[in-house]
Amino acid sequence: MSELTKKRPEFRNINALSDLPTYRLPAAGWVSILHRASGALMFVLMPFIIWMFDTSLSSEFSYERFTSAFGAGIGFVPGWFIKLVALALIWAYLHHFIAGVRHLYMDMTHSVTKEFGKSSATVTLVLSIALTVVLGAKLFGLY
Incomplete structure (x- = not known):
C-alpha cells in the first residue's frame, strides 16, 4: 500500500459515542433503515x-x-x-411502497450489484421525498 492511499477505518467494536458520528452509511443502508422505520410508523x-x-x-x-x-x-x-402527522404518514407510505417495489424488483431480477443498489436507493430516496413535498404542498394548501 502506498503512502498516497488512505487506509480505510476498520470498525470492529463500534463505540456509539465516538464511531457512529463518523460512520458514513451508504444510500442503500439509509433506504433499508427508513423502510423499517416507515413500516413501524404506519403500524404505530x-x-x-x-x-x-x-x-x-x-x-x-x-x-x-x-x-x-x-x-x-x-x-x-x-x-x-x-x-x-398526516404528512408523516404520507412519507411513510410512499417510502415504504417505493422501497418495497425496489426490493421486489431486485429479488425478481437478481439485480444485486453494488452499482444498481446505490442507484436504486438514490432513486427511492429522491422519489419518496419529492412526492412527499408535492403532496405536502397540497395538504398545507400551497396549490
Missing part, C-alpha cells in the same frame, strides 16, 4: 389511519368534522399538528 399510527378512514366515509357530517380537524384542530391538538 394505525389507530389514526383508521379514524381518518372511518370519519371521512361515515356520513356527510363526519366528513365535515374530518376536514375541519385539519383546519381548526381537535380539542387541544392544533390543526397544523394533525397535518404534520
